[in-house]
Amino acid sequence: MxxxxxxxxxxxxxxxxxxxxxxxxxxxxxxxxxxxxxxGLVRVxxxxxxxxxxxxxxxxRVSPRVLEATAPLDEARRELDLxxxxxxxxxxxxxxxxxxRDFRRRALRAIARIPYGQTRSYTQIATSAGNERxxxxxxxxxxxxxxxxxVPCHRVLRSGGGLGGYGGGLxxxxxxxxxxxxxxD
Amino acid sequence: MPPFQTLIDExxxxxxxxxxxxxxxxxxxxxxxxxxxxxxxxxxKLDDDRNLRGWLFTIAHxxxxxxxxxxxxxxxxxxxxxxxxxxxxxxxxxxxxxxxxLPPKQRAAVTLRYASDLPHAEIAAALGxxxxxxRRSLHEGIKRLRKxxx
Numbered sequence: 001m002x003x004x005x006x007x008x009x010x011x012x013x014x015x016x017x018x019x020x021x022x023x024x025x026x027x028x029x030x031x032x033x034x035x036x037x038x039x040g041l042v043r044v045x046x047x048x049x050x051x052x053x054x055x056x057x058x059x060x061r062v063s064p065r066v067l068e069a070t071a072p073l074d075e076a077r078r079e080l081d082l083x084x085x086x087x088x089x090x091x092x093x094x095x096x097x098x099x100x101r102d103f104r105r106r107a108l109r110a111i112a113r114i115p116y117g118q119t120r121s122y123t124q125i126a127t128s129a130g131n132e133r134x135x136x137x138x139x140x141x142x143x144x145x146x147x148x149x150x151v152p153c154h155r156v157l158r159s160g161g162g163l164g165g166y167g168g169g170l171x172x173x174x175x176x177x178x179x180x181x182x183x184x185d
Numbered sequence: 186m187p188p189f190q191t192l193i194d195e196x197x198x199x200x201x202x203x204x205x206x207x208x209x210x211x212x213x214x215x216x217x218x219x220x221x222x223x224x225x226x227x228x229x230k231l232d233d234d235r236n237l238r239g240w241l242f243t244i245a246h247x248x249x250x251x252x253x254x255x256x257x258x259x260x261x262x263x264x265x266x267x268x269x270x271x272x273x274x275x276x277x278x279x280x281x282x283x284x285x286x287l288p289p290k291q292r293a294a295v296t297l298r299y300a301s302d303l304p305h306a307e308i309a310a311a312l313g314x315x316x317x318x319x320r321r322s323l324h325e326g327i328k329r330l331r332k333x334x335x
Contacts (some may be wrong), residue, residue, distance in 0.1 A: 001197065001198060001201065004197070004201065004214050004218070005197060006195060006219055006220055007214075007218065008193070008217075008221050008277055009221070011218060011222060012222065015226075017225045017226055019295065020188075022190075036275050055188045055190070056187065056188060058188065059186055059187060059188040059189075060186075063229060064186035064187070064189055064228055064229055065189050065190060065225055065228060065229060066188035066189055066190055067189055067190050067193070067225075068193075077308065
């Protein structure tokens with residue numbers, strides 16, 4: 001049965017019918033849900049987020065042709081494994097930005113350019129995205145980041161140095177910042 | 186529309202069983218693949234998601250009919266016509282396993298009648314025989330199943 005289903009996903013991909021492929025990947029924080037379109041990684045679900053809900057959301061916003069398939073996500077999983085081991089500083093896999101638009105997308109692209117081990121403030125991100133006064137909106141862009149970890153919204157802090165928030169919970173943000181050497185162990 | 190994977194998770198086993206019943210064990214996976222690929226292709230344009238199971242089964246039955254038609258058009262020359270099912274079924278539990286073990290004509294007739302709900306005339310068209318012959322295959326198949334289940 002499972003072989004027949006694996007073949008089905010392969011054939012769907014070959015015929016251009018696999019609009020969204022997803023799988024789960026282990027992380028030090030628990031299972032991550034990874035979803036990709038033919039264009040690139042479109043969604044990372046953090047361990048505290050409901051995977052079922054994320055899939056329903058992808059079906060509504062990207063395409064209902066959502067299938068479980070591991071092969072299209074091999075590269076994403078490989079890079080994430082290396083990142084969590086501290087052996088990778090720059091993600092190279094292609095990203096699909098379609099789940100964010102306008103200001104939020106510009107903010108997320110600015111966040112994607114923050115180098116490993118560095119941080120920026122919400123104000124700096126708002127400025128990079130073209131509106132220095134939209135600090136709150138920059139915070140929302142972080143909070144609704146569809147591709148966390150890979151688009152490193154954990155590197156965005158409050159201007160005073162406060163941690164701010166994190167979709168995966170503050171302990172995860174702190175751990176990621178420790179991994180990157182921003183916070184002391 | 187729910188994510189397509191939900192349909193696979195919920196109905197793959199049933200669709201495979203229907204395919205086994207309709208076309209036999211050796212071709213069941215082809216029928217299964219054709220069914221889900223066709224469903225996946227049409228899925229985003231589907232208006233109504235209230236009866237996805239019925240929709241999938243309708244596609245499976247259509248694929249089974251296609252299969253029988255294709256076989257009807259391409260007879261394979263053999264020295265002697267075998268008197269036993271070509272699929273060498275291994276019966277397991279469940280009625281569809283028993284159906285899968287019927288000789289091909291009976292198996293197809295029973296599946297098209299009871300799983301696809303086709304009338305005799307359409308079964309005959311799908312099998313490329315007369316309605317009378319289709320009725321006979323169906324009758325023989327049912328008789329045999331009754332005996333197996335008794």
